[in-house]
Amino acid sequence: MCxxxxxxxxxxxxxxxxxxxxxxxxxxxxxxxxxxxxxPEVLFIGDSQVQLLHQLEIWRELFSPLHALNFGGLGEGTQxxxxxxxxxxxxxxxxxxxxxxVGTYNHGHTAEQIAGGIQAIIxxxxxxxxxxxxxxLGLLPRGKNPNxxxxxxxxxxxxxxxxxxxxxxxxxLDVDPGFxxxxxxxxxxxxxxxxxxxxxxYSRVCQTLHQTLLQLLEGRGxxxxx
Numbered sequence: 001m002c003x004x005x006x007x008x009x010x011x012x013x014x015x016x017x018x019x020x021x022x023x024x025x026x027x028x029x030x031x032x033x034x035x036x037x038x039x040p041e042v043l044f045i046g047d048s049q050v051q052l053l054h055q056l057e058i059w060r061e062l063f064s065p066l067h068a069l070n071f072g073g074l075g076e077g078t079q080x081x082x083x084x085x086x087x088x089x090x091x092x093x094x095x096x097x098x099x100x101x102v103g104t105y106n107h108g109h110t111a112e113q114i115a116g117g118i119q120a121i122i123x124x125x126x127x128x129x130x131x132x133x134x135x136x137l138g139l140l141p142r143g144k145n146p147n148x149x150x151x152x153x154x155x156x157x158x159x160x161x162x163x164x165x166x167x168x169x170x171x172x173l174d175v176d177p178g179f180x181x182x183x184x185x186x187x188x189x190x191x192x193x194x195x196x197x198x199x200x201x202y203s204r205v206c207q208t209l210h211q212t213l214l215q216l217l218e219g220r221g222x223x224x225x226x
Contacts, residue, residue, distance in 0.1 A: 009109045009117030012083035015076065024073065024080075031071050032088040040069035040093055042213060043132075045085070045121075046101035047076040048196065049140075058202055062210045066217065069093065077106040078117025082124060090128045097216055098125055099209070101137040103156055104149075104195070111155040119163055122170050133216055134170040136160055137209070141176065144194045146184045173212055177204040 015024040042063065044050050050072030053059050059070070071089055073080065081102050100121060103114045118136065125134050138160065139153035160172050179190050179201070186194055190201040197205065 007113050007116045007120075009078045009106055009113040010082070010120040011079055012086050013079040014083050015073075015080050027073060028084050028087070028089070031084070032091070035069065035089065035092045038069055038093060040067050040095045041217065042066050042068040042097045042099065043093060043095040044068060044070045044072060044099045044101070045081060045089075046072050046099075046137075047081070047103075047105050048072065048074050049104070050099075050101050052196060053202060053206070056199060056202055058199070058206055062206055063213075066213060069095070075105045076102065077109065078102050078114060078121060079106075082117065082121050085121065085124050085128070090125075094129065095132050097135060097213060098129060098132045099135045099137065099213075100125075104139050104142060104153060111152050111159055114152075114156050115159040115163060118160065119167070122167050126167070126169050130169075132169070134167075135209075135212065135216075136164075136170055136172050138172060138174045138176060140191075140197075140205075141180050141186060142191070142195045144186055144188075173209065175205045175208050177208070179204075 017024065044053070044063075050070060051074060052072070054070040054072060071084070073084070100118070102121070103118060106114045106117065109117070122134055122136070125132060138157040141150045141153060143150050157172075157174065164170060164172050179186050181187065188194065188198075190198060190204065192198045
């Protein structure tokens with residue numbers, strides 16, 4: 001982007017109510033309200049990949065015992081998550097760790113713009129949750145075959161690694177176990193629609209994340225080798 005040009009991925013923006021059912025705002029208000037009686041040690045924030053995780057048994061097996069809370073939304077970009085965080089979802093909790101997973105649904109945005117959006121979210125978290133360590137999960141490949149969005153996600157991950165030294169409260173974690181096969185394809189067994197993870201896909205992703213959370217909660221490490 002040119003100097004002085006506003007980054008749409010870093011401007012807090014609510015999801016438009018195009019269906020007229022106020023579904024997204026109701027979800028946001030529920031998160032704000034439900035957090036008032038919660039004391040999570042780990043807070044998950046992000047898009048559909050985060051929300052769908054909450055519906056699976058692996059959430060109850062691995063993350064519920066860590067006193068985790070899930071604030072995952074549907075199909076959100078960085079600008080939507082940023083709006084939620086700046087409008088009440090962080091007011092009543094003080095987690096030790098925040099897991100951030102967002103970016104693949106930033107339609108029409110470049111890798112550079114999405115990186116700026118994620119950076120804006122981290123700055124917001126640093127301001128509102130200074131005690132928390134932020135784990136930024138790398139975006140996964142998408143699409144059955146090689147495609148521009150897969151390349152964009154790969155480039156974004158590279159940019160995030162470069163940004164980490166400037167954000168000491170955050171760390172980058174690559175949770176891709178190797179979803180892309182040698183022929184360049186992704187299996188529907190891992191991603192049932194070549195975007196959203198299946199139960200098997202989540203089980204492969206979550207092992208690395210779970211071990212990292214245990215290390216941080218037990219004070220055995222604060223960084224991940226790239």
